[in-house]
Amino acid sequence: MSSFGKLFRVHTYGESHCKSVGCIVDGVPPGLKLTEEDIQVQLSRRRPGQSDITTARSEFDTVHLQSGCEHGVTLGTPISLLVLNKDQRPHDYAETDSYPRPSHADYTYLAKYGVKASSGGGRASARETIGRVAAGAIAEKYLLECYGIEIVAFVQRVGKVGIPFAEDDNEVLGKEYMELVKSVKRDQVDKEITRCPHKETSMKMEEAIRASKAANDSLGGLITCVIRNCPPGLGEPAFDKLEAMLAHAMLSIPSTKSFEIGSGLRGTMFHGSEHNDPWIEGVDSKGEKVLRTSTNWSGGVQGGISNGEDIYFRRSTARYDGSAGVLAAKGRHDPCVVPRAVPIVETMSALVIMDMLLQQNARQAAAALLPPLTHLPLTMVLPGKGVVNDAAGEKVQDNKVGDE
């Protein structure tokens, strides 16, 4: 259904040609400073017409906050948000296509519901994501303010043009790519109209997109997203592992074709011995002593639970308006939707992390009232607790952990 999340819960609504599109966000922590401007920023990064390589439509999607805030502060009650549609009249069916577009949702919506919106992609259209982006902007604000969590997505590949990914066959993932994962910032990404922060690659991408546009064709691509400063302990085994929730979130974005966590598909070509993340003693974002890993092929998740390292993943798209198909001659379609998908990937990541955080809050706050356990000899440097067992602490220091 049109709901996502368990405790931070988003419900979206709206088709292309109804009065408005929007969402209700339930479970927002009370007392958060929030204005329409906070939300508008991400909506504007999502909207069409930002450059000549995305669609030429000039929508301006202004958000209207309906509820859940007073005096610029969230009340903890549901926040309703809406964006008016420009063209609010449902079309006459006669005006529009009377046969299903290939690789679009026309046929499947009719098969499912026995009726469909007269035009556009209905709920399969890109406009459905407006409600998500608005909701995600709230989550992002909270995560940044309270945890310093940064979520940055960037375009890694368009068609066959991509940022160098691995130098040779014997390397899991290359330095250039991993360096970006580690350091890239949102303004760096937005500097390029392709949203690919690797200047040289970006220029080649523009070329490819313009060529494709000239041929009235379209191109898909690949986006990488990284989540930094996420505390360890997020993700709910067995079925709601952190990577499972991220995969669910990413594949729910229109026209997504794949999801990979950490070293991903490529990583599974390597032996365990080449693909191991040895433990080392390190510090977390607050400078506190914790266990870290010297490599991060796991992508920040082990056993379905975050380990405090950067969470990074890739998500590919064919097109995101409900189609993997050819460009409609008369439609107002993007020659390449990948750049505009960047804030949507970020928003869905924020929704997942926020929800998992609230779930872990519930547990941790409950466990914190119980007397401490004294029978655990495990030697681990846990966040907020230092080395759990000093006696065996040397094992961590001399890195014997990497030997196993």
Next chain:
Amino acid sequence: MSSFGKLFRVHTYGESHCKSVGCIVDGVPPGLKLTEEDIQVQLSRRRPGQSDITTARSEFDTVHLQSGCEHGVTLGTPISLLVLNKDQRPHDYAETDSYPRPSHADYTYLAKYGVKASSGGGRASARETIGRVAAGAIAEKYLLECYGIEIVAFVQRVGKVGIPFAEDDNEVLGKEYMELVKSVKRDQVDKEITRCPHKETSMKMEEAIRASKAANDSLGGLITCVIRNCPPGLGEPAFDKLEAMLAHAMLSIPSTKSFEIGSGLRGTMFHGSEHNDPWIEGVDSKGEKVLRTSTNWSGGVQGGISNGEDIYFRRSTARYDGSAGVLAAKGRHDPCVVPRAVPIVETMSALVIMDMLLQQNARQAAAALLPPLTHLPLTMVLPGKGVVNDAAGEKVQDNKVGDE
């Protein structure tokens, strides 16, 4: 949490060394013939010790049906199933590792819960999947009996050894691979101990696994799964698209690294024009006239909803016992877990399809009581309805649909 599904709902429990592992399955249709044997079949395909290239442990996992069935027929009430653990004593912590294994869940479980099972992978271990496989066997039985739905998974690649995937760079996916997707049967898969039905590749895989085993190392790989005869209309936009639910299900399997639907990651390298699924008039599994597509790069899903074509996807694994790491010296680990993951992939697919089917049932049965709509001029050949609008039917027949 440890629940999956909305209407066909599975709850699993159990660690490696507690009394039993198992599940409760809620929402099973009443009146289905069901015995323990129906479930045992898939559990036996999942268990370790089936060949020398998986683990040498000789577990025999016998299922015990607790409730929800009488006289060999389901009552519609919750079905509880359990499998006893061989070694039911939690270990003394002193006996076991006192530091976290690399790329395992030891550290993250402790970070999340502040306590962990004394040994083994706890809930991150492979034994957690026993409850899933048992539940999935019930779903599979129903789907096959009532819809003829076949779910077949097979090993596509181990390490760097794989079934030929695409002949050249200009081809989305190759004929040999697509032929297997179309036709492969479960007995064909089980004939090979690698569960790779491509004989030649299978032999090379065995070689690679044995070499890896000799080096005390481990290998991951890639599994393809196909779901045939699935009716159109399954999948719940916007957030519970069919591919999103499949991705969620697949990434919830321990140590999964990636998910791809249809042409997947590779497909996003191609132009829309090369990657289009043109509509043609065809027949469904019952011989009824419906719209079909001449290619199937979408993987049977458009706009998040099944279109009646084969649903196929790929899911890669590093290891599935909660680790992407090196082989533990003294542990009883598989040199390659990929073959044993095959029934788990099938089971999770069955759980998704079954749940989506029940959700669509609820809607369709409700809509069926409403008077038919007469204002829809759309020309589509809908299942059970033939061509919706005869007047424009020619558009479908002369394949103009492919022109758009």
Next chain:
Amino acid sequence: MSSFGKLFRVHTYGESHCKSVGCIVDGVPPGLKLTEEDIQVQLSRRRPGQSDITTARSEFDTVHLQSGCEHGVTLGTPISLLVLNKDQRPHDYAETDSYPRPSHADYTYLAKYGVKASSGGGRASARETIGRVAAGAIAEKYLLECYGIEIVAFVQRVGKVGIPFAEDDNEVLGKEYMELVKSVKRDQVDKEITRCPHKETSMKMEEAIRASKAANDSLGGLITCVIRNCPPGLGEPAFDKLEAMLAHAMLSIPSTKSFEIGSGLRGTMFHGSEHNDPWIEGVDSKGEKVLRTSTNWSGGVQGGISNGEDIYFRRSTARYDGSAGVLAAKGRHDPCVVPRAVPIVETMSALVIMDMLLQQNARQAAAALLPPLTHLPLTMVLPGKGVVNDAAGEKVQDNKVGDE
């Protein structure tokens, strides 16, 4: 949270002084004819200012349909509805009470959220129910059109003035009351400004309310609701029994103090032998032969599942704006909220029945594809199946069933 239902799912939002209040309704069957007028009818029955015995405020709550409908037909996608608030400025805290009103939600909201809406009852106010009533109107329309289900609520008691309930101590419930339960229609209820269809009692109620109003005081009361023509089989054991869902729904209405199903609290004073509903052979609303009961103390529900008889229950209210307290001197409060609660009780009933119907649809449609069971010797007249086992049918006819 602000969501209700599983398959027919309502999400509400809005405080007293934000821009709008409203809801998203997910799971509406596609193809239902629906206009804003269908919804407005119930909203107008709910709004304040309908008579001098409710509040004097003259709100006119006009509904605005945002999505999910085209050309007057539901699309099966989420329907968003909103009603603008007249006074959309959050008050300055200085203007308003700086201490908690007794028996209101001021203190508890602050205890829960650490912040509260500046004025009015926030989410605890009566305006929160606008979204519910709008959503329920859609459910009611479907239920009436497709099943002939009628839902009628009426005021049974105000303060100590009530419709004669039982003639003497030896009677479970009296004839006069049960006659109303069986036959009362909505227009009969609306004829009286008290919404008590028992003319004589209604006049006494008006008197009591006017006296209370003159004394600047307020009165609570009791509402009976009946649901007719509900098919047997609705309700989900063990936790989501039909009466449990109705109780949940009723107690979620602001200021509800009690819920009783069937003979209710009074029924538990009687012996089993006096309080038994013997089976008789009868006909259902379509004239089909089914099992009926000669009395209906169960209130149409047995073992948590509807049995085809009238479902009736009572729900009492102190006040429904979040308070059980005295009338605020300067507030715009109702001297008696009971009449206005009538459409809210109906709406919540409709939401429960609609959701339970969709859940049962999913099961029944799934079970219908399985081969029939032949080993059941039970002699029952099941809806749509007649007497299940003719051989023992005489047992039903000579009413021996009542002997057990």
Next chain:
Amino acid sequence: MSSFGKLFRVHTYGESHCKSVGCIVDGVPPGLKLTEEDIQVQLSRRRPGQSDITTARSEFDTVHLQSGCEHGVTLGTPISLLVLNKDQRPHDYAETDSYPRPSHADYTYLAKYGVKASSGGGRASARETIGRVAAGAIAEKYLLECYGIEIVAFVQRVGKVGIPFAEDDNEVLGKEYMELVKSVKRDQVDKEITRCPHKETSMKMEEAIRASKAANDSLGGLITCVIRNCPPGLGEPAFDKLEAMLAHAMLSIPSTKSFEIGSGLRGTMFHGSEHNDPWIEGVDSKGEKVLRTSTNWSGGVQGGISNGEDIYFRRSTARYDGSAGVLAAKGRHDPCVVPRAVPIVETMSALVIMDMLLQQNARQAAAALLPPLTHLPLTMVLPGKGVVNDAAGEKVQDNKVGDE
């Protein structure tokens, strides 16, 4: 379905004559000391055969812990619990009744599922509650240890014999009853075989039950439950108000006929002015200064949220094995099930409070990281914060709050 709760989540299974009945409990806080004995205590209070006025069957329900605990400590993972059934063979249908028992679930189960358990009440039987009581015992242990929350239920009325409830018509609820609500302990309750702690009334109840038993008849009754030391802030507006969740929980117990919170049905006969809970300054269970109310007609809940006062409610039952009917001649039924229902009422209360606590934990822990709000002039004595605004504190002290 057979699940209850959102974060503390119980799934039950089992019929009367299958192998076992039991449950999975998900969301138990990790690190809680827990043994089978902790659970057995409540199961033994629930089991039949405790006295001659309940059933004569001598079941001994021994609980078997399957998972989720090690070394006597919870792991935070799902806890599975089971109790073997004595008679594990489903009966032959020929042996049993071939027509539906009046006021039982025989007919409705068949109408719902098209099949039913061969004998006993299936899921509608009292044995279904075993899984609940086992789960609730875990919740109770946590609530008592970490919050000092006491949950005590007692029998208030059997048939027409009850504890004096109110002395005269002008009193909401009487002193004798309210004194019990305030002070009664579990051992006091268990001292009487009726579980009515009012000695004199208890003796009359025994008499009534024995007379009823001699007449081969059965009696229902009324149970009061009180929850003490519950922190303010629990309950989730709008739909999951605390009283709505309690009502849902109570009506899910087999054969429940009514639920009332606080002054309940009786309270709605009084004017607002007589039925108001004025605020006074007081202390909470830890001796901290907070707002209290001088009366507690609200029953500890305002606007759907707990206010820190005792939460008390009443729940009536006809019979709790799925019937409101006469005693079956040959069945093994209780002449009065009310005493045995006491621990079930307690357990369902514990499940609700535990779940609401975890939900509030999630919110509070999230809000605690935000900077404090400084613009709130509201004068309230909040738990853990003292008087929020000193300037207006006098308003609270001179009790002007009661004037409004």
